[in-house]
Amino acid sequence: MSIQAAPPLEKRRKAPSAAIYEVVVPLFATAAGFLVWEAICQVFSVPAYLVPAPSEILKDTLAIGPTVLGHSLATLKTVLLGFVVSIAISLPLAVLLTASPAIASALYPFLVWTQSIPKVALAPILVVVLGSNELPRIVITVLVAFFPLVISSATGLMSVPPELIELSRACRASKWSELWRIRLPYAIPFIFAGLKVAISLAVVGAVVAEFVNADSGLGFLIVTSTAFFKVPVAFGALIILSVMGVVLFQIVVIVERVFFPWSTGNATTGM
Amino acid sequence: MITLDRVTRIFNSRDGDRITALEDVSLSIRANEFVTLVGPSGCGKSTLLRIVAGLILPTAGTASIGGVAITEPRSETGIVFQAPTLLPWASVMDNVLFPLRMMHRMDSTSTDKAAALLKLVGLAGFEGKSPRELSGGMQQRVAICRALVHEPDILLMDEPFGALDALTREEMTMELLRIWGERPKTVLFVTHSITEAVVLADRVVVISPRPGRIAEIIDVKSPRPRSFHVEGNAEFHEASRRIRALIFGQKHVDTGCAAA
Numbered sequence: 001m002s003i004q005a006a007p008p009l010e011k012r013r014k015a016p017s018a019a020i021y022e023v024v025v026p027l028f029a030t031a032a033g034f035l036v037w038e039a040i041c042q043v044f045s046v047p048a049y050l051v052p053a054p055s056e057i058l059k060d061t062l063a064i065g066p067t068v069l070g071h072s073l074a075t076l077k078t079v080l081l082g083f084v085v086s087i088a089i090s091l092p093l094a095v096l097l098t099a100s101p102a103i104a105s106a107l108y109p110f111l112v113w114t115q116s117i118p119k120v121a122l123a124p125i126l127v128v129v130l131g132s133n134e135l136p137r138i139v140i141t142v143l144v145a146f147f148p149l150v151i152s153s154a155t156g157l158m159s160v161p162p163e164l165i166e167l168s169r170a171c172r173a174s175k176w177s178e179l180w181r182i183r184l185p186y187a188i189p190f191i192f193a194g195l196k197v198a199i200s201l202a203v204v205g206a207v208v209a210e211f212v213n214a215d216s217g218l219g220f221l222i223v224t225s226t227a228f229f230k231v232p233v234a235f236g237a238l239i240i241l242s243v244m245g246v247v248l249f250q251i252v253v254i255v256e257r258v259f260f261p262w263s264t265g266n267a268t269t270g271m
Numbered sequence: 272m273i274t275l276d277r278v279t280r281i282f283n284s285r286d287g288d289r290i291t292a293l294e295d296v297s298l299s300i301r302a303n304e305f306v307t308l309v310g311p312s313g314c315g316k317s318t319l320l321r322i323v324a325g326l327i328l329p330t331a332g333t334a335s336i337g338g339v340a341i342t343e344p345r346s347e348t349g350i351v352f353q354a355p356t357l358l359p360w361a362s363v364m365d366n367v368l369f370p371l372r373m374m375h376r377m378d379s380t381s382t383d384k385a386a387a388l389l390k391l392v393g394l395a396g397f398e399g400k401s402p403r404e405l406s407g408g409m410q411q412r413v414a415i416c417r418a419l420v421h422e423p424d425i426l427l428m429d430e431p432f433g434a435l436d437a438l439t440r441e442e443m444t445m446e447l448l449r450i451w452g453e454r455p456k457t458v459l460f461v462t463h464s465i466t467e468a469v470v471l472a473d474r475v476v477v478i479s480p481r482p483g484r485i486a487e488i489i490d491v492k493s494p495r496p497r498s499f500h501v502e503g504n505a506e507f508h509e510a511s512r513r514i515r516a517l518i519f520g521q522k523h524v525d526t527g528c529a530a531a
Binding site: 167 | 324325344348369370
């Protein structure tokens with residue numbers, strides 16, 4: 001009985017210390033950072049139009065709370081749509097790239113080309129071409145986010161040990177089941193490494209798009225509020241953006257841990 | 272059972288050279304015979320194995336199994352590689368069942384068959400474990416189960432124990448002989464180890480490199496069941512000495528014997 005009881009105790013003792021390092025310490029450090037910021041602003045009387053104190057940011061942002069929430073949801077929508085479209089484009093593209101050297105050679109110039117164009121410069125042109133609506137924002141978000149996902153997925157698909165491919169051929173498996181049962185699962189850790197980069201970049205892409213063309217969104221809020229020297233609101237939007245980025249990133253991490261537990265311990269990605 | 276008739280295999284390397292991996296190899300293997308291929312690195316042993324597996328085709332000559340030319344992998348052949356190459360996301364049981372899934376041959380008895388194989392290699396109770404919870408030797412046992420699960424009549428092994436430590440290696444060699452005793456099949460076994468080759472085989476095929484040719488085929492007459500105790504036998508010594516002479520040349524072996 002005592003032997004059976006031992007392992008859970010061991011686990012219970014380990015769990016809180018891990019939680020302390022993963023949650024409590026970062027939270028305290030963040031809170032301390034804000035306190036230091038607040039103190040500096042108060043002690044040196046820094047004007048709010050230069051660097052507002054956290055208390056002013058909170059006050060001014062909450063004053064237009066519902067508006068800020070609307071802007072946040074607009075940005076979140078662009079980020080998520082852009083992210084989903086990036087996945088929908090990148091995975092098939094990665095499969096194509098790894099299907100044959102000829103296809104890879106044909107596609108790579110276009111991929112590198114899309115990456116070498118500065119997206120900030122492209123954004124106004126896209127607005128003219130695609131119209132002033134959600135579409136150019138999503139296109140820009142995708143253009144910013146998809147490339148690392150394609151590259152890491154393609155690398156993952158190519159990383160399968162050659163013996164495993166031989167085994168699948170020896171089992172007379174079709175190319176399709178080789179892809180589905182061996183290559184794609186093998187690429188999961190690489191795909192998630194790409195997804196983590198892509199979700200962070202999607203936030204960047206959405207804000208870039210909103211700078212150029214939008215009537216809502218946090219990027220739009222930053223542009224309009226700084227135009228009227230409402231710097232605390234701009235800072236508020238900035239903080240919401242960074243929190244959004246962190247939360248979305250953590251959701252990707254959690255999805256990987258829950259659905260592909262073998263992936264996280266499998267090198268290359270561990271976060 | 273397996274017949275190779277004047278098989279030649281030439282590879283085109285990237286810089287345009289033509290490399291002859293195998294030249295004019297003729298070999299015939301009886302049903303349920305245990306044949307080991309031994310030779311230095313790069314002598315074409317693995318190429319020979321892959322031709323029998325149907326993974327690559329001969330450039331000239333013919334390879335056939337039971338009179339039928341090998342043009343593609345056949346489903347009654349099992350393969351074990353040097354690395355266990357288990358699927359890290361699948362349990363031990365799912366790894367063993369993998370060939371059946373790929374061949375769409377799963378039925379109600381499949382799981383029982385896989386469990387019986389795992390029991391045969393001493394891994395009963397490990398069905399639900401993940402491969403990374405297993406040691407290297409245990410992983411290779413799972414790979415052997417995977418090669419046997421579709422009840423092949425031919426088992427091809429490409430240095431299956433090459434990555435294991437010396438003690439595990441001897442243990443696995445004995446294990447393989449026991450499995451082969453219980454479930455006889457035709458085995459083609461590639462190895463670098465002369466001892467391993469002689470202990471296991473009915474016949475040892477010694478291959479000389481560049482281009483790969485059969486230097487000699489040596490009958491091992493030691494009685495079965497065998498163990499590493501046969502290392503003391505005169506028969507065993509004679510076979511090992513002959514293989515060493517073929518691989519290293521006469522001079523090297525003579526000095527080696529004098530030193531020993």
